[in-house]
Amino acid sequence: MATKARRTPRRTDALSRELIVETATQILDADGEDALTLRALTGRLSTGYGALYHHVANKGDLLAAAADDVIARAMTDVATDAEPRETLRALALSLFDAINAHPWIGAQLSQGPWQPALLEIYESIGEQLQALHIPEQALFDSAGALMNYILGVAGQNAANARVRADKGVDRTAALAAVAAQWARLDPARYPRLHKAAARLGEHDDRRQFLAGIDLFLAGIETVHGQGEDD
């Protein structure tokens, strides 16, 4: 008896959580957050919903796993053999760049900050601050604040990138639009913004992010440090 023709060709190799997460990341990177639907994923993987749900708990689990992978990869790229301040800057920039390259991570960062890769970050920041001889209680606060700053700011930045991508405008055009808006503000009510409008053209998110890191480090050393150790 003739077998019924299959609607879709069935995949021959086994599905795995890894493959699912990897494919999800590809869709997210290529077409953005909204493009990752379970329908799109079943299509791309030539499989059904049940198969996916057999390997991941739900869509949130999938997104968290994808974000965790990217963050973990960014962390292994950081050279840790340099001087502590330099290592911290490198770590911060690596995370900033990773989050900017995969803006969909932004939404995940705020979904419970105790994912595996975040442990890595916290531990690493703690290690560098300890090398700077920050006393223990201060280290606790400083590491937390620094980590919050990095993830918070990078996340905000990624969100901006996402909004720009959705609207289809590039960074320069978006900045010009904001500058025009600020320039239109009442100089009596918003004197600083009105003035800052002229300077927005030279604004660089990455540089400003790093400037913030430096201010933070300067603050940490001023308040808690025992001076330079080189």
Next chain:
Amino acid sequence: MATKARRTPRRTDALSRELIVETATQILDADGEDALTLRALTGRLSTGYGALYHHVANKGDLLAAAADDVIARAMTDVATDAEPRETLRALALSLFDAINAHPWIGAQLSQGPWQPALLEIYESIGEQLQALHIPEQALFDSAGALMNYILGVAGQNAANARVRADKGVDRTAALAAVAAQWARLDPARYPRLHKAAARLGEHDDRRQFLAGIDLFLAGIETVHGQGEDD
């Protein structure tokens, strides 16, 4: 001829954008982000979808307006007659508290940072930093970094609160769970986290947030300041 009975009683007073935003905020505060559906909103307002869409562009617009209202209200509560450092701390805490009291704002903060109320924040931070005699270019960076820190960290914090609310666990229980997880980590690989587990019980998000603000301000004054002016 008898008029057909109405399915639902029609509202007698006119609808307004203000009333819609206000009602949305009530639903968000009472029952969380997921509870705000357009269906719930039409029900509560005894109206139809078209009526809502006549006053707001879409759901995103509605959420942005609600968040903007709360932030604006938090800003007007800040006393600005104190010393600049104190005013900045008060401003930061007021925003932190507002975002924590309305955790759904967190998701909005990252949806394009140029909403009206954010202008107010930036202007106010700039004003206080100027009073601290920070030179202009440094002021640009410092104000941006400070604003990013405040919104980023408060947003992260609100997200944690949201996750806790969804899972129905209180803060103490959540902290205890994290502490247990950290304690289980390999002390060789995560020495600092393993050790920090014991200290998590005394962790206070709000205090740590403020500690970060202080480090930031110390950094700003160290790098750019001209000493105390009092």
Next chain:
DNA sequence: ACCTGAACACCGTTCAAGT
């Protein structure tokens, strides 16, 4: 001008049924 609400085009998730 302002509003109604059935209908549309999607979602994520479940689950009986297959191999």
Next chain:
DNA sequence: ACCTGAACACCGTTCAAGT
């Protein structure tokens, strides 16, 4: 054990029709 895919219970949004 692993997978299929129709079906379910939702969404946000539209739009012809009413007043």
